Amino acid sequence: MRSVKSCLSLLIVFLGTVAYGATPKAIDLRDFLKDSTELTSHLRVLTDPTGSLTIGEILDSAPQFGPVPEQLSKDNVYWGKLDVENNLDIIKLYLLYVGKNDFIDCYFVQNDTIVQHEQSGYMYPQYLKSVPKGSYFIPILMNAHASQQLYIRIQDEIHNDPEFDLRISSGTDWVYNILDKHILDFIFQGLFWIILIYNLFLYGSTRAKAYLYYSFYLFCLAVNYLFLTDILREYILSDMPWNTIYFISTPMLTLVSYWVFVNEFINVKKQFSIYYLWIKRLIWLDGAMFVISLVVIHFTREIYLVTDTLRVIALANAFLVIGLSISIHGSKYEMVKYFIYGTAITVIAAVIDLALWDPSTSQASLMKYGLLIEIVVFSLGLAQRKKIGEKEKRKALNKQIDQLRVNESLAQWQKEELEKIIDHRTQKIKKKNKKLKRAIKKAESAARVKSDFLSVMSHEIRTPMNAVIGTIHLLLDENPKKAQLEHLKTLKFSSENLLILINDILDYSKVESGNVILEHIDFHLRELTKGLGNTFEKKAEESGVKFSILIDHNIPSMLKGDPARLTQILNNLISNAIKFTPSGEVKLLIHLLAKSNGRVKLEFVVEDTGIGISKDKLKLIFESFTQAHADTTRKYGGTGLGLAITKKLIKLFDSQILVKSKVNKGSKFYFSLYMEEVAHANSAIEKDDALMKEGVKGKRVLVVDDNEINLMMAKKFLDKWGMISEVVTSGKEALIRVFDTDYDLILMDLQMPEMDGYEVTATIRSLDNDGLKNIPIVAVSADTYENVKTKLDEVGMNDFLSKPFNPMELLTMVHAYTHLDQSKIQSEQ
Incomplete structure (x- = not known):
């Protein structure tokens, strides 16, 4: 009913669509309704090796279309161009079959303008298609005496066999064909589920494993049949058809369920113990191939490799079934004849279908009839097996009391063994936990090493970058020649971009490590x-x-x-x-x-x-x-x-x-x-760089750094702003200068030999002289603030300036701390 409603809705929508004017050299589609072999010859084709062409680019550039190539490559995307017309006096609906392709896009063009876009193909979800059933059809609704130009794009992603196989049918014929096919498919599918549910009911009432295994086998057959008849893709996975390819492996799961059922049905372990071991191994082999094929499909999307492999394995299983049937046909065990009769027709049909199977269409024609016969025969055999089982059950009643005693003893033994297993596993878990703790410590140690390495590299890279950027700023302020100015701007841009890259890497590392x-x-x-x-x-x-x-x-x-x-x-x-x-x-x-x-x-x-x-x-x-x-x-x-x-x-x-x-x-x-x-907020006052430069004139600054280039750069900027600057290259020398001279500010490098900036600052802050210990000290370092913040607070540094610094940053920092009154400085200590 759903298919009928979808088709009728489609016809109503088409009858309300407006067609467009005529196009020269068009063909009348009705001439090809019965014989469409010549329709493809009217198609002109354009090959797109990159797959990047769009309909807009094609309409704009009007490339040359040629005849259909004899062989279409899986590596290319193809565009087809077809001019069609309707010479009747009525509106006519046609369904154009394009070919077995994963993606089909049809653009209806009139006067170089796209008036309609239709999608079809194996991989497009149903909600994108105007034709919901049938995978490869494009609807063409033609007004009376109208023509249209079609641009058809085909691309294969999974099946790798693109084709232009144009066929045309009327809307009515298409609806009847789809209904005929789907009604028959649903009838067979219904039979599977009716018998499956009935056998589950029998298992619930008798607890006979044969019914459960047969239900499992019927379930696998039903799922496999859903895939083979396109019901799965067009009804269940209609909005995500790309997942249908995973069901290519279902024949392997069906074979697993088949052997599990056969093993129980003819009681191989008891009646034919010689074959029990290899049937068990075959079950594991088929199951492993099912899992492997799923993995291969998921990671490679190579369905033909999987299809060929599964075909070979399925054929091998079929021959093994034939061999087993021949080997046990003389047995007096009554279930053997049901097994042989039920299997023979299905194996023959399966061999033929597997040999002719095309994964692009996923159709099974003969096997469904063979399966139907097999299901009937196996059902009769299970009914007969039930009678035999009841006889054996009566014989087993006499041994039930003894068996209960054995079971009680076995349960006690199992309890003791389970306790031993639990104790053993508890010890193993404890050992694993110890290993995990060691691994965590190792990972944390590696993270610290990484952090330390980045910190060192940051300092080593930022120190020369400070000199480069500072020198560029100085040269730009010295009125360079026009030719030099361009070079300096290039250097400035490159150095700033390099600094951004360094900062990005360091910031990413800090965020990743949670610092x-x-x-x-x-x-x-x-x-x-x-x-x-x-x-x-x-x-x-x-x-x-x-x-x-x-x-x-x-x-x-x-x-x-x-x-x-x-x-x-x-x-x-x-x-x-x-x-x-x-x-x-x-x-x-x-x-x-x-x-x-x-x-x-x-x-x-x-x-x-x-x-x-x-x-x-x-x-x-x-x-x-x-x-x-x-x-x-x-x-x-x-x-x-x-x-x-x-x-x-x-x-x-x-x-x-x-x-x-x-x-x-x-x-x-x-x-x-x-x-x-923030309540009672004070408005910020914008600072003017000219006023700041005027304000720092005459202020005395001590610069401490073991790098001569950094000292030179800082001194040049400070002198340029009219400040009195002195430079020293060690912490010990800085302490001597502090005692000899009254400074308004100290710019302190952190990493220095013998006595680093932290030690110097801590020494100054420990002095009894208030005038000396309250000197503003700003750390100037190539390290990041997050890495040094704690130590800066511990030793009593006032602020932090990162290398390489912008001259305006340095000026703002100097101005801020050379205009602080002593009371404010003391309050910050």
């Missing part, structure tokens, strides 16, 4: 976004992109959270958006979603009009060291870590990042965070 802990401090959201604007406006302008920031005016001025990690997240998203937007606009939008009890829920959105991301790549872009396309790194740069880090950082906020994107239309990345509102 990132979110801060909970007050910050000014609008000042944070203003910094983002200053950072990206110029970069966007250089790329020919407009960058803007829009903030909901209802959002409170001051919030409590982790501004550093929020800045890192937005930096990654905005940088990506600008990088992948050749022209157009990039926007940062911040919305207030909710506000209650001193908490706000904010939504952060980064939108662009860039190249976009295809649907199949949306999840991939958040994987580590992965980008949407293979050439993205080569074309745009980057490590593929930015979004992976962003996703993990947002997860630390108990949130998740979402993305919407269309290819060549742009992307939208968005996430929401909960933050606390």
Whole structure:
């Protein structure tokens, strides 16, 4: 009934569809209803080796179509072009059979415009098809005296045998053919399940294993028959037909159930013990081939290799059945004749079907009749076996009392053995737990080694990077020649990108190891976004992109959270958006979603009009060291870590990042965070670099670093701003200078030979002289703040500046600490 309703609905939908105008040189489909052998000759074909051509590109470029190749390759995608017309005075519905292909797309074109798109084929789900039954049909609804141009795209992914085998039928003929086939298939399927349920009932009432095993055999046959007749793919797995290929292995499971049933049916162990062992091994072999074939299909999708192998194994099983039948045909055991009669016809039909089986159509013609006869004969045999069993049951009643005693003794023995097994397993579990603890310690040790290695590499890389970036800034400030300016800008861009790559790798390692802990401090959201604007406006302008920031005016001025990690997240998203937007606009939008009890829920959105991301790549872009396309790194740069880090950082906020994107239309990345509102917030004051430079003039600064280049760079910047700077290369020398000179600020390197920055700072903080021990000390290190934060607090350092530093960062830090009054400094200690 479902098939009838689907077909009638299809006819009604088709009758309501509007057809389009005529196309020159079209063929009349009704001429091919009875003989479609010439229809394919009217088809013109275009080969697409890459599989990347779209209908839009074909219509735009109008490539040359040629005759149908004699052999279609599995490695290519093919486009067919066919002009059709209806010369009748009525609307006519045709069903075009294209061929046994996994994916069939038909585009109806008129005046170079796509007016309709139909899908069919083995692998497309039912909800995408206008023709729900039958795997390879395309509906063609033609208005009276109308013509259409068809572009047919075929592609094979599983079966690897694409073909153009065009055949045409009327809507009425198609409906009757489908009904005839499916009604017969459902009748056979119903017989399987009726007998299966009946045998389960017999097993429940008699507890005879033969009925249970026969039910299992019937179940495997029913599932196998579902697959072979397309009922499975067109009705049960209609929305995920790609899973149908896993049922190619069901003949092996059917053979397993068959031998299990036969073993019990003719009582091989008792009546024919000589064959019991090899039947048991055959059961395991068939079962192993079932599992292996599933694994091969899952990982290789090579169904023909599996099909050929299973065909050989099934034929071998058939010959073994024949051999067993010949060997035991003279036995007086009554079940043997039922086994031989029931099996003979099925084996013959199965051998023929397996020899002719085509996995593209999954049809079984002879075997279903053989199975029907076998089921009837086996059912009669089970009925006779029941009578024999009842006779044997009466004989066994006399031995039941003795057997109960034996069973009681056996149960006691089993209990004792089970206790021994439990004790043994408990000891094994304890040993495994010890090994697991050792493995965990080993993994933790490896993680620490990795962290230490990254910390050392960070310091070693950042130290020369500090000199490179600092020198570039100095040279840019010295009014270089135009030709030199271009080179310096190139160096600046490359060094900054190298620093970003280093930071990405280190940040990813920290997030992976769980070493990132979110801060909970007050910050000014609008000042944070203003910094983002200053950072990206110029970069966007250089790329020919407009960058803007829009903030909901209802959002409170001051919030409590982790501004550093929020800045890192937005930096990654905005940088990506600008990088992948050749022209157009990039926007940062911040919305207030909710506000209650001193908490706000904010939504952060980064939108662009860039190249976009295809649907199949949306999840991939958040994987580590992965980008949407293979050439993205080569074309745009980057490590593929930015979004992976962003996703993990947002997860630390108990949130998740979402993305919407269309290819060549742009992307939208968005996430929401909960933050606390800060009461009685003080408005932040924007600092002007000219005022800061004026404010630090005449201030005395001591720079401590064992690297001569770092000392030179820091001194040049400080002298340039009018400060009085002195440099020393060791911690001991720094202590001597502190006693001899009054400094407003000390810039202290952390890693130095003999006496490092921590020891120097701890010594200064331990002095009795308040004027000396309260000198502001800022750590300047190539290490990361997370790695040194605890030790900085322990020794009493005021702040941290990471190498390589931007000159403005250094100026801001120097200005902040050379204008602190002593009371404030003391309060911070």
